[in-house]
Amino acid sequence: MSxxxxxxxxxxxxxxxxxxxxxxxxxxxxxxxxxxxALFFYYFNSGISKLGEGxxxxxxxxxxxxxxxxxxxxxxVLYDTSQIAFFPWxxxxxxxxxxxxxxxxxILFGLVTRLASLAFIGFIAVQTYVDIAFxxxxxxxxxxxxxxxxxxxxxxYRLLSILPLLLLxxxxxxxxxxxxxxxxxxxxxxxxxAA
Numbered sequence: 001m002s003x004x005x006x007x008x009x010x011x012x013x014x015x016x017x018x019x020x021x022x023x024x025x026x027x028x029x030x031x032x033x034x035x036x037x038a039l040f041f042y043y044f045n046s047g048i049s050k051l052g053e054g055x056x057x058x059x060x061x062x063x064x065x066x067x068x069x070x071x072x073x074x075x076x077v078l079y080d081t082s083q084i085a086f087f088p089w090x091x092x093x094x095x096x097x098x099x100x101x102x103x104x105x106x107i108l109f110g111l112v113t114r115l116a117s118l119a120f121i122g123f124i125a126v127q128t129y130v131d132i133a134f135x136x137x138x139x140x141x142x143x144x145x146x147x148x149x150x151x152x153x154x155x156x157y158r159l160l161s162i163l164p165l166l167l168l169x170x171x172x173x174x175x176x177x178x179x180x181x182x183x184x185x186x187x188x189x190x191x192x193x194a195a
Contacts, residue, residue, distance in 0.1 A: 028110065028174025031164035036108040039161060047100030050093070061093045069096045071134045099123045107168070110177025117165040128158055 001009075050065030051057035063081050066074035070089055077083040084090060099119065106116035131154060132142055143152020150156060173179050 025175040027167060027171055028113075029176040031167040031171075032107055032110055032113070032173060032177070035161070035164040035168075036104065040104045040108060043100045043104050047097050050097040050100070058094060058097060061090065061097060065093050065097060069093050069130060071130075096123070096126075107165075110173035110179050111182075113173035113177060113179050114169050117168040121162050121165050121169075124158055124162055128154055 046068075050061050050068065052060035052062050052065075054060070061081070063074065063079040066081060066084060066089070067079065069092065073084060073089050074081075100123075103116050103120045103123070106112055107120065131137060137154065140149070141153050143149060143155035145155065145159075
């Protein structure tokens with residue numbers, strides 16, 4: 001066996017062992033932690049900032065919430081939220097706020113991970129559309145695919161943000177997740193497994 005054959009065999013053994021050791025849990029956990037470490041507080045704090053006063057503030061979003069999500073609607077009534085129609089505008093703001101608060105937790109802990117990740121990609125797409133269509137961003141901020149500028153705030157960062165979410169949709173959250181624990185606890189018949 002030549003030196004090259006030995007190196008190839010060593011390479012194959014090493015990475016096969018690594019794949020066997022990590023495949024059931026590592027990628028899902030890593031994707032959740034990477035997404036959460038980079039974006040959890042960004043979205044969670046953004047959602048919290050949109051809440052209105054009091055315990056039921058979620059149902060009475062702040063004027064700033066309308067300004068962030070529906071700027072043209074808020075500006076048209078001079079940020080007087082009492083003049084904004086509940087359907088569809090307030091519902092849109094409430095759904096956006098709930099999305100920013102709840103989905104980061106679901107992704108972090110790996111609960112209904114595939115659906116939460118898919119919903120979050122949808123949220124990022126809507127957020128991107130609102131930012132581009134209603135906030136008057138310049139082309140440098142928006143960016144373009146395969147351009148020579150690698151730090152546009154919209155396209156580059158948002159594309160990188162959805163990569164771990166795509167991985168979670170395709171591969172799942174892995175064994176280190178609440179999804180995995182629930183599937184082991186609840187049998188396919190819907191009954192709890194014996195402890």
